[in-house]
Amino acid sequence: MPTALPLPPRTARLLPWIIATAQFMPMLDGTILNTALPTMARDLAEDPLRMQSVVIAYMLSVAVLMPASGWISDRFGTHRVFLGSILLFTLGSLLCALSASLLQLVAARVLQGFGGALMMPVGRLVVLRAYPRTELVRVLSFVTMPALLGPLLGPPLGGWLVEYASWHWIFLLNLPVGLFGCLVAARLMPDLRGLQRTRFDTPGFALFGAAMLLISIALEGLGELHLPHARVVLLLLAGLACLAAYWLRAVFAEAPLFSPGLFRTHSFAIGVLGNLFTRLGSGALPFLTPLLLQLGLGYSPSQAGMAMIPVALSSMAMKPLAPRLIERLGYRRVLVGNTLLIGALLASLALVDGDTPYALLLLHLGLIGAVNSLQFSAMNTVALIDLPTRDASSGNSLLSVVVQLSMSLGVGIGAALLNGFSADGAAQGDPLLAAFQGTYVCVGLLAMFGAALFFQLRPEDGRPGWRHDELAD
Template identity: 35%
Template structure:
């Protein structure tokens, strides 16, 4: 791997951190801020609520298609060029979305956004982990906590305010100043990282990944709405699964695969990806479920339901400071297992939320949930890359982000299916439709089960495998790492 291009005006760690946080914040917030605007978009274009969902589906499917391509592009053309190109496209597509005059135009522009978003996060993560050496990976992961925690919770709040005060167009236009400033900063300060040899383009791997991830994301995104038994969802899901199976068989036989599945031979990378899949499904599922409960059962508007979720973000941010200090001494295994177990308990307690619940107690519960989830996010992401050489971080971040996208879609799909199966509406004795709290209670208990699976999976993490990320300034491994290495 070549050294980063010399840009003495600013340290590479600072430059990468600033640009990546801004881009990641914009990209993650976009997935939640648009949900608030969908009813307004549907009314303007005369489209029913079910049909306007294509705006989000097109984005998610395209994002899933381009994530597998990100690692090879970054290695082939340099992370700086690919990242800034994706940032430019995302910003331009946001402006186009804000000026769309029809649903077809908006969908097309969202597809452009998805293509850019599929490259931004994996390539940005590659730059971050190449800028920070192994012993400083905890600091690098703490950098990611700001956009990861705040953006999903801020999206509904900001989106509700923009739609109510201005119009739905502004939920897209708000990205433009952030993108322009990040782009200018990146052009001046961002270093470049690339491998000496990226390898040949794996056309069969890309084709199978595009079909497999794209159809799987479509089925997971729309299954609960259209019904899992519908021909469109069933065919998409089966074809997507078949393509993913073919992808695994193909990539394991190729000397230079687009998706380097051999990285899963690394034990801690494999386990961290698995527990991230389930913890991400539980967390993103909760962020999908909770606002629905607030609006359906408690009659809140979108803005106030979004504000109710915000303590979760504060909890994650606080945890990033605490977990970062505990990680070298305690190790990832106990931090992740304890954090995921507490999240499971909190999600189970959310099943008791109803019209008579104390809202401050609910906010406190969300704060604890975020604090516990922060002890899952930061250690698992840091430990996942502990055994990955610097020249293979591009391939590893591609796999990690592909899993994370599927995990978020899985959580929403599972909980949406539970809501649909139980039914979100019931009828009173007088024949009046009312919110069916049993559906939400069941869904929260399922989310709790997903978090519990993550907690059990964390027990298979070995601190000795993450010893490189637990070293202090002296270069000596902490006590848990030395003990784990002796007993492993």
């Protein structure tokens, strides 16, 4: 069915709240879970080091299914797919709470991952298709605000639940939220579909899914899994080979999973590649900073957790300002300047040491949260705003995959750099603190490289009225 039909006023007001709730659930679930893993291991009579499989199972199931989210939405409609994704995530949460063994818990997390793989990109696709392109920045900024509450509420809430209740409540909390989301989505979620039905690209999905799976395991091997470097290299090369095979096939396929033609849209190509390279730096921040505060500076876990609150608060405060800044300055100026600023702020964390006042550290982290928030709003919107309607679902799915992959890549690179600098016997002073400082300089420089990509944007890219008469073609 056509996707340009206007929404009823009540639906237009409430729909962002439904999508925001769906963004919030996986973010809260993931940040709560890390706090509870030691307690869960004790209750399940497992080695705590094996519990990381609970996190990895979710991540890998998301990486495998997310590439198909655009075709699934076009084939079955956003109403059924979005509703089904919430139901899958909620059912997975219930099964997690009822799990009596690690194997059952991992299987339930896979089911949760399938729900999360559809929930987040389909929600953004609905925004892309249901609202005028001139409102895209405002609506996307709004729906991502509650997701920022996950990292803020997750760690303290997880610690409180584990200490005063049980780890099962980490998953049971999702049940009322999920059921409420299902009831509201069933009434208000529009049923938007692609303009034409195409056959599912099964060989392409197999190649692309294998690439995401192998690359994700390789990246986790650098960090959480501590795989030997030779094995990581082999996995990474195998994943890149599958990815290259996919793109070679996509050039000649009639209806590929992701068409190379997507990159003919100038702003989309720059937005996707800029997302990938910029998040290499900013994606390492949530991994590195708690470790720096506790291992490098000797902060207590509660102090380290409190220090991350300014990041989330400033991120939320920036969201309402982002549309005005982008409208006034344009995507090119905002993204080039802000990317350089992000890199400089990340690199300047290398100046933090035991003598840095706590208040100054909080201000520094708060600034990083604000500029990151503006960056994500601008990057995601510029990638989607000029896409023709026929490419909306495919382009949105590819953007979701790139965001997911780049966050994992940022953590993997951060872990690899930290391990490398830690092994450097030439480090002066406190070797561990010096390793963190060298790592922050490197990830800051990596983030800055994205500015060269965003400099390729034209001043008119993403501007209201620019080519919008062609977007319905």
